[in-house]
Amino acid sequence: MTHHASPESTTAAAYGTLWQELIAQALSGTARQPLRLPSPDAPVTALLARLDPAEPERAMLSAAAVLSLYRQAGRLPPVDHTPAPTPCPPDTQPVCTPQAAEHLALMLDNVYSSVLPEWLAAVAAAGQRVPDRHLVSLLELGQKQADLRAAILPVLGQRGRWLATQNPAWEYARPLPAAEELLADAAQLHATWETSDRATRQALLTRLREQSPFIARTLVETTWSSEKADDRAAFVATFATGLSMDDEPFLEAALDDRSREVRRTAANLLSRLPASRLVQRMIARVQPLVIWNPPRSSLPIWKSRQQARIDVTLPDVCDKSMIRDGIEPKPPHHLQIGERAWWLQQLISAIPLIFWTQTWNTPPAVLISAACLNAEWGDLLLDGWTTAARNQRDQAWIDALLTTGKIMHTTEELLHLLSPAQREAHILNVLQTHAEPLQSVHPAFALLIAHRSTWSFDLTRAVLASLRQRTARQATSDDYELRSLLPIYALRMSPELLASASTGWPTDSKHWSFWSDAVEHMLAVLRFRHDMLKEFAK
Amino acid sequence: MPFSLTTEQILAMAPDAPSAKAGRSLASRSKWVTLGANDQALWGECQGSGKAPYQVQVDLATGDLAYRCSCPSRKQPCKHILGLLLLRATEADAFATTTPPDWVADWLAKRAQAAQKRSEQHEQRQVSDPTAQAKRAIAREAKIRAGLQELEQWLYDLIRQGVADAQSRPAAFWFAPASRMIDAQAPGVARLLRELAGIPNSGPGWQERLLEHLGRLHLLIEGFKRLETLPPATQADIRTAIGLTIREDDLRDEPGIRDHWLVLGQRVETEDTLTVQRTWLWGQTSNRPALVLSFAAGNQPLDRSLLPDTSLEADLVFYPGAVPLRALVKTRHSPVTTLDPSVLPGMPTIHAASATYAAALAAQPWLERYPFLLRGIDMVYRDRSWAVRDAEGYTLACPPHFAAGWQLLARSGGHPSVVAGEWDGTWLLPLNLWTLEECV
Numbered sequence: 001m002t003h004h005a006s007p008e009s010t011t012a013a014a015y016g017t018l019w020q021e022l023i024a025q026a027l028s029g030t031a032r033q034p035l036r037l038p039s040p041d042a043p044v045t046a047l048l049a050r051l052d053p054a055e056p057e058r059a060m061l062s063a064a065a066v067l068s069l070y071r072q073a074g075r076l077p078p079v080d081h082t083p084a085p086t087p088c089p090p091d092t093q094p095v096c097t098p099q100a101a102e103h104l105a106l107m108l109d110n111v112y113s114s115v116l117p118e119w120l121a122a123v124a125a126a127g128q129r130v131p132d133r134h135l136v137s138l139l140e141l142g143q144k145q146a147d148l149r150a151a152i153l154p155v156l157g158q159r160g161r162w163l164a165t166q167n168p169a170w171e172y173a174r175p176l177p178a179a180e181e182l183l184a185d186a187a188q189l190h191a192t193w194e195t196s197d198r199a200t201r202q203a204l205l206t207r208l209r210e211q212s213p214f215i216a217r218t219l220v221e222t223t224w225s226s227e228k229a230d231d232r233a234a235f236v237a238t239f240a241t242g243l244s245m246d247d248e249p250f251l252e253a254a255l256d257d258r259s260r261e262v263r264r265t266a267a268n269l270l271s272r273l274p275a276s277r278l279v280q281r282m283i284a285r286v287q288p289l290v291i292w293n294p295p296r297s298s299l300p301i302w303k304s305r306q307q308a309r310i311d312v313t314l315p316d317v318c319d320k321s322m323i324r325d326g327i328e329p330k331p332p333h334h335l336q337i338g339e340r341a342w343w344l345q346q347l348i349s350a351i352p353l354i355f356w357t358q359t360w361n362t363p364p365a366v367l368i369s370a371a372c373l374n375a376e377w378g379d380l381l382l383d384g385w386t387t388a389a390r391n392q393r394d395q396a397w398i399d400a401l402l403t404t405g406k407i408m409h410t411t412e413e414l415l416h417l418l419s420p421a422q423r424e425a426h427i428l429n430v431l432q433t434h435a436e437p438l439q440s441v442h443p444a445f446a447l448l449i450a451h452r453s454t455w456s457f458d459l460t461r462a463v464l465a466s467l468r469q470r471t472a473r474q475a476t477s478d479d480y481e482l483r484s485l486l487p488i489y490a491l492r493m494s495p496e497l498l499a500s501a502s503t504g505w506p507t508d509s510k511h512w513s514f515w516s517d518a519v520e521h522m523l524a525v526l527r528f529r530h531d532m533l534k535e536f537a538k
Numbered sequence: 539m540p541f542s543l544t545t546e547q548i549l550a551m552a553p554d555a556p557s558a559k560a561g562r563s564l565a566s567r568s569k570w571v572t573l574g575a576n577d578q579a580l581w582g583e584c585q586g587s588g589k590a591p592y593q594v595q596v597d598l599a600t601g602d603l604a605y606r607c608s609c610p611s612r613k614q615p616c617k618h619i620l621g622l623l624l625l626r627a628t629e630a631d632a633f634a635t636t637t638p639p640d641w642v643a644d645w646l647a648k649r650a651q652a653a654q655k656r657s658e659q660h661e662q663r664q665v666s667d668p669t670a671q672a673k674r675a676i677a678r679e680a681k682i683r684a685g686l687q688e689l690e691q692w693l694y695d696l697i698r699q700g701v702a703d704a705q706s707r708p709a710a711f712w713f714a715p716a717s718r719m720i721d722a723q724a725p726g727v728a729r730l731l732r733e734l735a736g737i738p739n740s741g742p743g744w745q746e747r748l749l750e751h752l753g754r755l756h757l758l759i760e761g762f763k764r765l766e767t768l769p770p771a772t773q774a775d776i777r778t779a780i781g782l783t784i785r786e787d788d789l790r791d792e793p794g795i796r797d798h799w800l801v802l803g804q805r806v807e808t809e810d811t812l813t814v815q816r817t818w819l820w821g822q823t824s825n826r827p828a829l830v831l832s833f834a835a836g837n838q839p840l841d842r843s844l845l846p847d848t849s850l851e852a853d854l855v856f857y858p859g860a861v862p863l864r865a866l867v868k869t870r871h872s873p874v875t876t877l878d879p880s881v882l883p884g885m886p887t888i889h890a891a892s893a894t895y896a897a898a899l900a901a902q903p904w905l906e907r908y909p910f911l912l913r914g915i916d917m918v919y920r921d922r923s924w925a926v927r928d929a930e931g932y933t934l935a936c937p938p939h940f941a942a943g944w945q946l947l948a949r950s951g952g953h954p955s956v957v958a959g960e961w962d963g964t965w966l967l968p969l970n971l972w973t974l975e976e977c978v
Binding site: 019022023026027028029030031032056057058060061062063064065066067068069072073074075076077078079080081082084085086087088098099101102105106109111132133135136159160162163166167527528531 | 545562565566568629749750757889895896903916927930944945947951953
């Protein structure tokens, strides 16, 4: 507490002492010693002087009442001249409508909360922001759920970003300067790099790598040896942005890192660089094991009636150099695969796909059908290529793998790499070629879950038609899974079709009771989305 | 009559969080079979789980926002009423402006009749038997006097032995005299004694707080002993502190202070099974604070007729006392409107507020909390705790578990604001914050 130096404060101090003495006497009790009431020279002592020492308990309590009130009434608030943070600049982004804010409040209250990402995206698309009163809940939500952060940031507005700079727990939402700005002030850049938390540093690196991978890499190198394993893994992952052969020496060195996660990420990145030393080593390992046997014909392979074959030999050992290059010696438990097959599959995953098409001078589709002919190791080849296609984002291979018609456990992953329109067309095609109503063994079932964007009218109609057929029939044990997924389907269906989605259900069927609640719930979610999105159409 | 409630004000009416949540989910056109409104009322039919939809209606004409719903819920206002109000606040065009259906018109007519009857009854009301009542009052005072005499001896014994070992005393040591004070019909004193029980283990500085509290208790006993010699206002304070309450009906005949009363904030606390709601008001012209209390036992609803961030023209009758704070709303002259922050009066500095508090404390030493309406305030967050700071740099700390700081900072955006809070001599508990338009 800060007091002004003045005569009053001297008296205040004197009363403080007086009060402390009284407390000391109260602790020991009036029975042990006679009550002493010292008397500094001021009006309050006139009151104390009137107390009768012959009644020590009464006098003590009266003095306590007088002095404590005197102190409480005269207490000076402490002074703090620390400068206040710069106030928040005015917001130019308009606030969403009150009704939209009510939808948000409902979702923050855990009603229809699964719809929140879509709501956030709609606010961002409309160029709007959330009202100030919801900022705290939203920032706290982002603090707990990192996957929502990217969607939350655009709708915070000036006020939300400002608020985030006041609370260390919301550092994730602090605005990061543009890359040019970062590059312009080297001292500031190093200061930010050295003092921020992991998420901010990771975001900083990603931002920098878009402009100058060199500076980003240099920054990482300045503190590399003193970083924790989790931080190193997070930083090396940012090399995916702007990856080039300039990064190869650093990544090659990272293969000797103490952290397995760092080694794995570095190996994965190196496999995307066809000229890297790691890729050359991988090719050297695979070349003797996977042999291309074209048909004996003078025609080019895709015109020949005879089919080419691929012969596969499994590697004998997984040596130290393979482990250094990121090969896992033990297959994960959920994969039904032998150790040696697992090694080969990983080797294939790490080789640029262009190696196969160039070395064997054959397009992906032909290679894939040749692999399908290998009854024993065909799946191994396809899985390896699928992983490679995913890592390398090779569009030609993704298309070719998806159109082989063979649905594999990796298909969902490939689906994510397609544009929403391509994905949609693919799923619609699967749904139409397999005419039986949807259920968990239907090939489109998993694809629909993996398709994370809003379905078109056509796909929505097709799924609804399929569901209406399914719900009219006797439920099988498979249908529990389908039923539990209806609320997720409701998040993807086109809300414009609400009216037609609400009708035509087989409510008179004797099997309907199994479905009714789930369908009702699905329609309620769809209706909520319909009402919610209407607020942004205005 | 224009509808001016905001969603926040409506949600503040909800008896509990689940009701607010359920009300929110009903604030959607699709949940309602019919929706209608006119100048006087608001109504709608909400499809519940039963066959017939629930009939929900709100009387907007009377200032205190009366409502009724045909659902069986005991919570009031129920989710249907909240849903109807929320929908009105967000989507006014969902309501057709028509003449009310019979079920609404009948209810409104019945309400008008009942109001008429009440005012007649009030005029006829007389004290049932003045002599018997006076007798009862004398008997109670004698009981209190005897109880306080016994308590005084207990206090003297305590002081004689010293309070050094207070921390090792069992809770029963403090609770025993408290329950004797209940028997003596002095519930206010009993409450002070129960509060004592918590002090010895309340952390550093407990000795000071204990002695302070004992002094205040002693002062109350001494005051009651010579009640007749004291000024009437102090007499009233002592009676109130002891627990001799004044009947609301007796106060209603007193003249009120007419003003435009701004509802600053609300605080609800639960002690055992009793819920206490403190609503702080401020007179726009009289520039004086007022406190309206509402009590609810168990699951009973609290009075929701005064909502923070609203204002109303009304006569308030103050309970007697040296620092009149507690009041009751006698007559409403206007419907509730949304509070306009630009008209907020208040205390220019923390220093000025402290001086007002010191004067109040000097007049009413048992004052537990006093409202501060401070201007030019910054919310300051340092070392994981909140404080308010004025333009001169004076600060008042917020209580250790104060959690709404971020919410207030989101509202202020770091601009100097008007803050309403409760000052208890140690902590300032902020209840509301407004930022004036011109600084945004």
